[in-house]
Amino acid sequence: MKNFIRIAAGQGFWGDRFDAPIKQIHGGSIDYLVMDYLAEVTMSILQKQKMRDPQQGYARDIIPLMEEILPELVNKDIKVITNAGGVNPIACRQALFELALRMGFNNLKIGIVYGDDIMPDIDQLLSAGIELRHMDSNEPLEKVRSKLYSANVYFGAQPVVETLRQGAQIVITGRVTDTGLTLAPMIYEFNWSEHDYHKLASGIVAGHLIECGAQVSGGNFLADWQNIPDMAHIGFPIIEAYPSGEFTITKHEGTGGLIDLRTVKEQLVYELGNPREYITPEVIADFTSIQLEQEAKNRVRVTGVKGKKPTPYYKVSISYSDGWISVGKLTYAWPHALEKAKKADQIIRQRLKDLKLKFDEIHTEFIGINACHGPLSHPIPDPNEVVLHIGVRGSNLSQVEQFSREITSLVLCGPPTVTGFGSGRSRPKEVVAFWPALLPKKLVRPVVDVQ
């Protein structure tokens, strides 16, 4: 068993800094590279892509990235774990195999984890009395059944561990929890059992800390952003994990950014619910047990994490079509910029009324004035410019389209010194809403395959 392993985060979301994983591989010694590509909304986008083309449905950026790093991965025996497989890990692996062959790597072992897609089983589940009630509203899924796009179970670390045991150097998963990607190598390398709840919880905390990439190492840092060094070359986080469950979070020497108690705390509270019950498929972690210590510059030690037995459920993320939205923006200049924007808002609302258009919601904000903090914003006397941000949501696409036309016409029919419409009419966007639910673990099994 290794004394410790180094797990590097290479991507906090699909669209994160492209060269971050490359820097992680070249910047110093690492054993694992983990990359998170999947937000909830990403799954439904990928599902639509797969419906158009059965060879799609995964995070395509992984291919050019692998082209860049594959020689170094093989050379240094670095393992990669990523959920880039999206709704089609099989096609993702196929594309990677083709790339590897082109580059002359014939012995690459790639594991996939799938089976998280329960879309084909939905009707069977519903008729068996599994109602998949909404976790907040408690309504049964039946209500939106006809409008579903995708339904994916969040698996945890265990199936990833299985692929590692079968010798995979690269693991491509579908919907696996972000935290599970980081926990898996610890379970595998240190032989943790499924009952080592404190250790598992510690691994989950490590996963939570690095799942958003540089957001723990100086990015989006409120306490002291002005003094973060070299954000253009910000170092992505690395977990130095030990068999006891304790770990240190750090980053490569010579990179920008900062890791201290404050950056770590800000990330710990990010998207946090009840801190005593951070629920994952493998364990319930207690964030109030976490002890932090700055052991050296850019190194924070994490100890004391406690965990308890997990629930008998997997979380399921279900997406469905829920009408249309359109948001238009127009910029008004000094003088009286806010008054002009307010006038334009009134005109649009009057027009929508005259045209008898019905929407579920019409919403106005003034960017530069109150878009972020709403009624808490302080007044700004005589601003140089104000952006009118007005949007509608409704179930009728043609009415939402009519709204878009009304916005555009304001350029010539409304208040003066207006600009910022260069990108053309605001296009209606389909709303893909989410339906979080729970599914008994025994009803679904992850599928693991290594080739």
Added chain:
Amino acid sequence: MKVQLINLAHGRSGDKGDTVNVGIIAYKPEYYPFLKRILTPARVKHHFRGICKGKVERFELPNLWALNFLLHKSLGGGGTQTLRHDAQGKTLSTAFLRMEVEIPDHLAVKWGLVDEKSKHRRKRK
């Protein structure tokens, strides 16, 4: 004396469906009991009137000198449905830290806040 919370704490906000979480972290351990005492769910709900349309839940993390708040029904339906510019409530951390709080004189002196003219300490007009 009155100060804005941003002088005493930092934090971060994020979304889960139509709920925003704001984690408020005291800069110093001695601020934590004070923040715990004054930042009641009722006060936070009042502060976010017009934004938070549901209940406010509060959780304590004394190990981080932090309080975590869940502001329910605050995102116009949630990430993909909302018409808000700040669809995920990413900026609500500093909306929280705008709050003005009254610090008893003896604490203000003890914490060295009395003579310090912080650039953040601008009163809302």
